[in-house]
Amino acid sequence: MSKKICVIGTGYVGLIVSVGLSDFGNEIIGVDVDPDKVDMLNRGISPIYEPGVERYLKRNLETGRLSFSTDIDGSIQGSEVIIIAVGTPPKENGEADLSFVENVVKSIAANLNSYKVIVTKSTVPVGTNRWIKEKLEEYAPGKDFDVVSNPEFLREGKAAQDFFHPDRTVIGYESEKARDVIFEVYRSLNLITVPFVWCSLETAELIKYASNAFLATKITFINQMANLAETVGADIHTIAKTMGMDGRISPKFLHPGPGYGGSCFPKDTMAVVQTGDKYSVDMSLIRAVIEANDRQKSRMVVKLEKLLGGFSGKTIAVLGLAFKSETDDIRDTPALNIVEGILKHGGKIQAHDPKAMDNFSKVYPEVQYCHSEFDALKGADALVLVTEWNEYRNLNLEKAKSLMKGNIILDTRNLLDINLVREKGFIYEGVGRG
Numbered sequence: 001m002s003k004k005i006c007v008i009g010t011g012y013v014g015l016i017v018s019v020g021l022s023d024f025g026n027e028i029i030g031v032d033v034d035p036d037k038v039d040m041l042n043r044g045i046s047p048i049y050e051p052g053v054e055r056y057l058k059r060n061l062e063t064g065r066l067s068f069s070t071d072i073d074g075s076i077q078g079s080e081v082i083i084i085a086v087g088t089p090p091k092e093n094g095e096a097d098l099s100f101v102e103n104v105v106k107s108i109a110a111n112l113n114s115y116k117v118i119v120t121k122s123t124v125p126v127g128t129n130r131w132i133k134e135k136l137e138e139y140a141p142g143k144d145f146d147v148v149s150n151p152e153f154l155r156e157g158k159a160a161q162d163f164f165h166p167d168r169t170v171i172g173y174e175s176e177k178a179r180d181v182i183f184e185v186y187r188s189l190n191l192i193t194v195p196f197v198w199c200s201l202e203t204a205e206l207i208k209y210a211s212n213a214f215l216a217t218k219i220t221f222i223n224q225m226a227n228l229a230e231t232v233g234a235d236i237h238t239i240a241k242t243m244g245m246d247g248r249i250s251p252k253f254l255h256p257g258p259g260y261g262g263s264c265f266p267k268d269t270m271a272v273v274q275t276g277d278k279y280s281v282d283m284s285l286i287r288a289v290i291e292a293n294d295r296q297k298s299r300m301v302v303k304l305e306k307l308l309g310g311f312s313g314k315t316i317a318v319l320g321l322a323f324k325s326e327t328d329d330i331r332d333t334p335a336l337n338i339v340e341g342i343l344k345h346g347g348k349i350q351a352h353d354p355k356a357m358d359n360f361s362k363v364y365p366e367v368q369y370c371h372s373e374f375d376a377l378k379g380a381d382a383l384v385l386v387t388e389w390n391e392y393r394n395l396n397l398e399k400a401k402s403l404m405k406g407n408i409i410l411d412t413r414n415l416l417d418i419n420l421v422r423e424k425g426f427i428y429e430g431v432g433r434g
């Protein structure tokens with residue numbers, strides 16, 4: 001039987017969860033503190049760029065099963081399942097900031113008018129769901145509820161695909177009643193035989209951090225190998241491809257680049273180190289990954305500076321600002337380090353990104369934002385490719401050469417054909433292409 005569900009927070013995760021669960025036939029009210037976001041969503045406009053999401057948004061608004069509101073109290077009261085999807089950004093010391101979650105928990109406590117299952121989708125450190133349970137017991141004594149941990153694994157840019165076809169769904173739970181409710185919420189996934197992992201609250205919480213820390217480690221591993229390959233004259237792509245042929249390794253996440261970014265890997269690796277510190281457990285491997293990733297980002301700036309012989313008075317075309325392609329998200333994107341490095345040392349930037357320029361311009365208004373990649377290339381001394389947008393892979397090199405003043409390319413994603421680029425008269429550097 002379909003469920004009445006309140007999704008609190010309609011950002012990258014909350015929005016896809018709202019439209020996805022509504023598409024499964026549930027009745028969803030998405031709640032956000034941002035009235036502009038709520039207004040846009042009710043008009044069928046997605047506040048973020050995420051392929052496919054607007055189609056699902058419109059389709060489900062039309063059925064009447066999906067709506068959005070700023071009324072958190074009424075929305076909680078009218079729902080049996082409450083999904084927490086607010087942000088858990090890093091604090092100064094790397095710990096996850098749970099203040100948004102805490103505010104939501106207070107609202108839930110004030111509106112527990114009937115049995116409810118509180119589902120935590122936000123990425124939260126081990127022990128948080130138990131803490132939520134204790135807080136609810138304290139704020140709303142005697143009320144009937146269950147707490148479930150249901151971490152989200154979607155990738156921005158592929159969120160719809162990941163929501164409807166997840167590799168697995170993880171449910172940390174403690175009561176059979178809650179298990180039955182969650183089973184109904186995800187009935188459609190069960191029907192398409194997605195593996196469900198039913199486990200304890202703590203196990204579910206740690207699965208999420210372990211997964212992200214592992215992926216961040218894999219990226220950092222191949223980046224360090226790429227740096228070595230480049231120094232000794234070896235080719236990282238042949239190395240990575242061959243490593244990936246080993247079934248124990250798998251070819252995914254072995255692509256070298258400018259260092260991982262985004263809203264998850266940097267903050268989740270820091271949070272897991274903080275959790276280790278809290279319980280006096282050695283997390284030196286993940287600590288080393290964080291440090292190596294920071295150095296990888298700086299390495300891109302140093303490489304570019306060397307190629308150019310200094311940034312002062314130079315114009316650099318930066319193609320790609322988002323932390324990866326198919327998103328407008330710029331949280332912790334390597335482009336932030338590259339842009340900061342160039343500007344700090346007196347360079348001028350002409351930038352282009354198909355979707356992320358609005359977000360980036362709020363942080364760096366001094367950058368010149370261009371309508372096309374070719375506008376960005378006009379009069380540039382160097383080109384730095386930062387995001388792997390498809391449209392940059394087939395860059396018209398002849399046109400680029402004719403527009404640029406200089407002939408330097410730093411390709412931090414290894415998008416271009418190295419031989420072709422050099423044939424056209426460019427000085428080219430990638431990552432790990434010795």
Ligand SMILES: NC(=O)c1ccc[n+]([C@@H]2O[C@H](COP(=O)([O-])OP(=O)(O)OC[C@H]3O[C@@H](n4cnc5c(N)ncnc54)[C@H](O)[C@@H]3O)[C@@H](O)[C@H]2O)c1
Nearest residue numbers: 009010011012013032033085086087088100122123152156
């Ligand atoms: N973005 C991803 O790819 C991704 C993937 C998996 C897990 N996660 C996790 O999911 C969580 C959410 O991430 P996100 O990227 O969607 O964040 P986000 O910043 O895009 O969205 C959070 C939303 O919550 C709203 N909000 C904050 N406080 C609120 C309140 N009290 N009531 C109602 N709304 C409130 C904000 O206005 C915002 O719209 C985080 O814990 C994150 O680590 C994110």
